[in-house]
Amino acid sequence: MSKSLLHAFKGADSYFAESKHISVEAAEEDQIEEEESLLNSFDVDDREAAGTLRFSATNTVGGEDNMKKKKPKHSNNQLASSLQAASEGVVVGTTLSDYQRYWNQFKEFCVTIDKAQVASEIDNLFPNLPAEFPTWIALWIMDKCDENDIWTGKAKDPSVPRATYGTAQKMRAAISHKFGRDYQLGTQPWLEHPAMPGIFIGNPSLSVTISQYMVSLRRRKIRAGEAVMSARAMDEPTMKRLWEFAWSTDRKEFGPISRKRKAENPSEWAGFLLREMLYLLYLLSMLCLLRYDEALRITWADVTFQVQDLLIKNHWLDATPELFASQVSYQPAQFRVKLELPFRKTHQYGGIAPFYIYADPDRPWMCLLRAFAIWWLLAHERHRELNGFIFRKKIGVDGISVSPTDCMTSDSFLECFRNNLLDISVDPRPYGTHSFRRGGCQFLHTVRGWSFRKICDWGGWAENFDNPGTIFKYLLSWNDNPAEAREHYMNPNRPGCDPCYSCGRTCHCG
Numbered sequence: 001m002s003k004s005l006l007h008a009f010k011g012a013d014s015y016f017a018e019s020k021h022i023s024v025e026a027a028e029e030d031q032i033e034e035e036e037s038l039l040n041s042f043d044v045d046d047r048e049a050a051g052t053l054r055f056s057a058t059n060t061v062g063g064e065d066n067m068k069k070k071k072p073k074h075s076n077n078q079l080a081s082s083l084q085a086a087s088e089g090v091v092v093g094t095t096l097s098d099y100q101r102y103w104n105q106f107k108e109f110c111v112t113i114d115k116a117q118v119a120s121e122i123d124n125l126f127p128n129l130p131a132e133f134p135t136w137i138a139l140w141i142m143d144k145c146d147e148n149d150i151w152t153g154k155a156k157d158p159s160v161p162r163a164t165y166g167t168a169q170k171m172r173a174a175i176s177h178k179f180g181r182d183y184q185l186g187t188q189p190w191l192e193h194p195a196m197p198g199i200f201i202g203n204p205s206l207s208v209t210i211s212q213y214m215v216s217l218r219r220r221k222i223r224a225g226e227a228v229m230s231a232r233a234m235d236e237p238t239m240k241r242l243w244e245f246a247w248s249t250d251r252k253e254f255g256p257i258s259r260k261r262k263a264e265n266p267s268e269w270a271g272f273l274l275r276e277m278l279y280l281l282y283l284l285s286m287l288c289l290l291r292y293d294e295a296l297r298i299t300w301a302d303v304t305f306q307v308q309d310l311l312i313k314n315h316w317l318d319a320t321p322e323l324f325a326s327q328v329s330y331q332p333a334q335f336r337v338k339l340e341l342p343f344r345k346t347h348q349y350g351g352i353a354p355f356y357i358y359a360d361p362d363r364p365w366m367c368l369l370r371a372f373a374i375w376w377l378l379a380h381e382r383h384r385e386l387n388g389f390i391f392r393k394k395i396g397v398d399g400i401s402v403s404p405t406d407c408m409t410s411d412s413f414l415e416c417f418r419n420n421l422l423d424i425s426v427d428p429r430p431y432g433t434h435s436f437r438r439g440g441c442q443f444l445h446t447v448r449g450w451s452f453r454k455i456c457d458w459g460g461w462a463e464n465f466d467n468p469g470t471i472f473k474y475l476l477s478w479n480d481n482p483a484e485a486r487e488h489y490m491n492p493n494r495p496g497c498d499p500c501y502s503c504g505r506t507c508h509c510g
Helices: 003-008 010-019 024-050 078-087 090-112 133-145 165-182 208-223 236-247 259-264 272-287 292-296 368-382 410-423 435-446 452-459
Strands: 303-308 316-318 335-339 355-358
Touching: 010 133, 010 208, 024 165, 024 208, 024 410, 090 133, 090 165, 133 165, 133 208, 165 208, 236 272, 236 410, 272 292, 272 368, 272 410, 272 435, 292 410, 303 368, 335 368, 355 368, 435 452
Parallel strands: none
Antiparallel strands: 303 316, 303 335, 335 355
16 A cells, blocks of 8 residues: 555554454455355356246245145235246345445545546446555445544544444455456456566455455454354354245155246245255254265265163163164153264364264254254155165255265255245355354354364364464354453453353353
């Protein structure tokens, strides 16, 4: 950043000085996430243009009680068609219109800071963007989101609104999309041309300047008390909405459907059976901190249902038909699942500790044991013997492949996941391959109260604490986000926390 520009924006000087202390590793991590989000956005655009994104008009209500309820059938399809036309494209279309609105705001800001006479001049800068273009972007976000005025360095008047970090992410995403999609720069990072010094190429939103500033802005927002959460992390409320939507969905006919029916019902991309399989995949990836491609490769041989031994304390028996022939009645709390993975990216040659999964009666939408049991029952209806991959290739609207070696592909999973998010009116653009793993870390830490060491051990990171950047990258936003005000850290009379589900206490001992 030039000295003349620093002199013009006294208030921005301290913010940029602070951002320079952000580590290279943190900036690289930010760039990777932005690139992943941008690629996901491109894919959503392509699928929308091709008409392969499915929008649903089904209401998200109820839960498991809806499994036995039948929805009223309407002889007149006019209402459904009208709802479909009204809802189609709302989520994705709104995002694109927001991107254009932010881009127009950025151009007007450039006029304000004397970088253009009229806003249209900014459109004509490409491909010869000035070296300080990323700084203009940072200044624009800073002017909207930071506490101090960029011109004077003084705190903004209380009447001046401060945009949230989530808005800052959207503002940056608009710039990323503009240069990545409209100018076809993709995820090419912003770098100086190797053969032409002084000339910069690539997407200016993917610059070190922007990444360092965004990381420093997030930390300031957290220190100010804002509940900053990664837009790319799956969270419990969204999981609950997906769970409720799955249980409100009717079962569909097995096998492929006609082109006529596809044309008449474009929103029916999946039925109850397929959604339950997908929900198990989501929850498994989230709670066991798995990469989704690791979860896709799990087989029934890796899963063992176990029941508590009624004679020996803390001893578990493999659940077999012979065991239940004794007419002994077992409660859900007496079951668990033992998951043994033969592979992981971090354990190429085995030696993976098993996952032990228990019932969670307080949060049925987050109960992995229940999800396993339901899918086991549903899969048994289609296949007499369960072997091979748990997550099978999608067949038709609500069917899965009968071949035990026919695994669901990554592309099919991502397409289903995006459609599933659209079902509940959630824009799928920010979500990527690490959404469940990142969200799982945050859920286990903030909701379940797990310590960092416990999470690292559960996720398979405990053996290598010499690389904290890798171990804590999913926890970083919550590591910087204190659960209570700093003044109460040592206060013996500090306010209590939310009641514990198990014991009801509100102390901070957990």
